[in-house]
Amino acid sequence: MGKSVELLGLAAFNIFIAIILSATFLTNSSAAVNALTESNVSTFITEVAAVSGGQRHDMDSYSITSYFMSHISENGLFTSTIEYSLPDMDSSSRTLEMDKMNFISHVLQGMKAMEKHEAAVKIEYIKIADNGKSASVMTTNYERGVMPVEDGMGDARMVPVTGTSYCEQELVLSAKNVIQMATANCSTNIDFSDTY
Numbered sequence: 001m002g003k004s005v006e007l008l009g010l011a012a013f014n015i016f017i018a019i020i021l022s023a024t025f026l027t028n029s030s031a032a033v034n035a036l037t038e039s040n041v042s043t044f045i046t047e048v049a050a051v052s053g054g055q056r057h058d059m060d061s062y063s064i065t066s067y068f069m070s071h072i073s074e075n076g077l078f079t080s081t082i083e084y085s086l087p088d089m090d091s092s093s094r095t096l097e098m099d100k101m102n103f104i105s106h107v108l109q110g111m112k113a114m115e116k117h118e119a120a121v122k123i124e125y126i127k128i129a130d131n132g133k134s135a136s137v138m139t140t141n142y143e144r145g146v147m148p149v150e151d152g153m154g155d156a157r158m159v160p161v162t163g164t165s166y167c168e169q170e171l172v173l174s175a176k177n178v179i180q181m182a183t184a185n186c187s188t189n190i191d192f193s194d195t196y
Helices: 002-025 038-052 061-071 099-114
Strands: 072-085 094-099 113-128 132-150 156-173 181-192
Touching: 038 061, 038 132, 038 156, 061 072, 061 099, 061 181, 072 099, 094 099
Parallel strands: 072 181
Antiparallel strands: 072 094, 113 132, 132 156, 156 181
């Protein structure tokens, strides 16, 4: 039982942290911008939700990786404190910290593992720096889907899962005038249930 709970926790990390955070970090446009504005930051975040939600069927793993390489700063650091609840068990909590390459790996794993995925993002606020080179953004991300979880007997069963994440992010404008994610600090709640 303990091992299956641990596997469930790892599955939650690999899938939900990737999906929830990816809703903030990917865009379908590499167009250069002269300064960050509320409009282009909102578009950046909204387009990312479409990609991470599986609505961009024209993007394969290679193109997603290419976009992340372009839209995450080299020193990007992403942290999430994740609380997850299992039926008839106490809640558990973990903190996950990822650099750029670890983050990309988790996102790709998560996108392959999740089924019937639905996502929505709500932008709580955007604060643009006076020079237009950085922005602080607060979002609330809502996710739900079905994911395979090992049952402790070597078999996997599909388990409905929902998540809510509150994220504070720092966006920057790169030297090539591309919007990039520099940091994110998220608090995530994940719930597993028997019904979807």
